[in-house]
Amino acid sequence: MSEPLFRGVLPALVTPFRNGAVDEDAFVSLVERQIAGGVHGLVPVGTTGETATLSHEEHRRVVELCVQTARGRVPVIAGAGSNSTAEAIELVQHAKQVGADAALVVTPYYNRPSQEGLYAHYAAINEAVQLPVLVYNVPARTSVDISNATLLRLSKLPNIVGVKDATGDLGRASLQRVECGEDWVLLSGNDDQGLGYVAQGGHGCISVTCNVAPELVARMYDDALSGQWQGALYGQDRLIRLHKALFSDASPAPAKFAMAQLGLCTDEVRLPITPCSEAARAEVLVGMREAGLI
Template sequence: MIRGSIVALVTPMHANGDVDWEALDKVVDLHLKHGTAAIGAVGTTGESATLDYDEHLDVIKHVIKRVDGRIPVVAGTGANSTHEAIELTRRAKNAGADYSLLVTPYYNKPSQEGLYQHFKAIADAVDIPQILYNVPSRTGCDMKPETVYRLVDHPNIVGIKEATGDLERARQLIENVPADFAVYSGDDATAIELILLGGQGNISVTANVAPAEMAELCRLGLEGQVEAARALQHKLMPLHTKLFVEANPIPVKWAMHEMGLIGLGIRLPLTVLADEYHEDVRNALRQCGLI
């Protein structure tokens, strides 16, 4: 079980939208240096929606090679087609991924029974530890706790990234799943409270710009150091809010460019952060001592 700060890694790009492999190495190395517990490759933050099939797998393979077994790699392999999700998951496993992250099918809005059958089919087909990912604000599809409870006994389904920010739902999940089933936050602003409820960590956007701070935040929460954890969370809150002034990963990629980590490349239909938000994001970076 992974415990701690798992970065939802951006996919750096050149101005023309091509993947910037050199910058990808640079940001992976940053996380290896600063205590990130695992790297999530090609999730929402990694622009999975605009990478084509081959690019998707190439980025996963590149991250796995760069990490070289030093920390786990969690490959984003979800899709709104069960067949495609199975194939992506199988190929990620064959490439050496340690876990897969499977978002609920987006756009086609399956029923709860459809969600159960979707995730069961993937888990039956591919023998790799799988983390479910519930983010209804992005997918238009909300997997209810009762559906999660139907899936937790499958040996290949080992956790969930719960990105609703609903702490009551998080508490309900944590209290009703087996001890070896991990509940992770997918919402930086409420992550420490989920960890203090008994969650195992945070799959984080903020960790892209503040890897050491997010690793420390999760450590404090997991150790039950409530006052210190909440004090650090208060310091980081400007980032947790300003990195979402436009759709993720628009603000975080701009922030990383401001820090000199990556270029400004991002793929349509996403665009570079609007000028009106530059100072807000820049001030958040300054408040946290990052620039």
């Protein structure tokens, strides 16, 4: 069996802010901390990176900084999605130009295309840019669910290489393994379900929790992917309350609060996201204590 193009845990990196601007120094430090913690790749400017409220200039700069800081030590999968196909192509082209290893392209949101429209969207990106693309399926945010049948069609295109699955339907991993073949990359988008996704044949997870606890999360996926299930389950048990707590308020506010407790960045977010509530902060602190982080 061939090795998947991407595997293990890849943090969905937060974009740190200070006084309203991207805190570049903090971002570089975060990337270095993730690599030192043993992660298997990096994902800048996804949902957790608050890409919806970054300017295009900021978006491009964060991708460039990530690639420059990583220096080839781990792959960089740049967030590059849009509900405009032309804009998505521009962002994927930029990711390629600055040296990213792949692009993460969310299903088009708000305009709710048909399955044929979804196929045409990704097919156009496949034709326009020679860069591996992961389809990001997150119906709770986009109001559209790309079907396994459409993913099967897309898997036959040379540059569409896999999926970030945030549907919560673990059985999809098994079906896609059977239908799309062993080269199709299967990454979970849900921290609390990531271990189960790997047990169903997935290759890893694009993780929010990894921002806070890279060593613990990386060790869990190393254990799972090497068949050390007892160690992986121990890691999951240790992290489960933190996994849940980081979504106790609008993401990434809880993650940034946790990171601020560790002195990694401020807890500053951009409207319409607001700092997390007192109740969410309490949950985060409980999760951090159970994980042994504080």
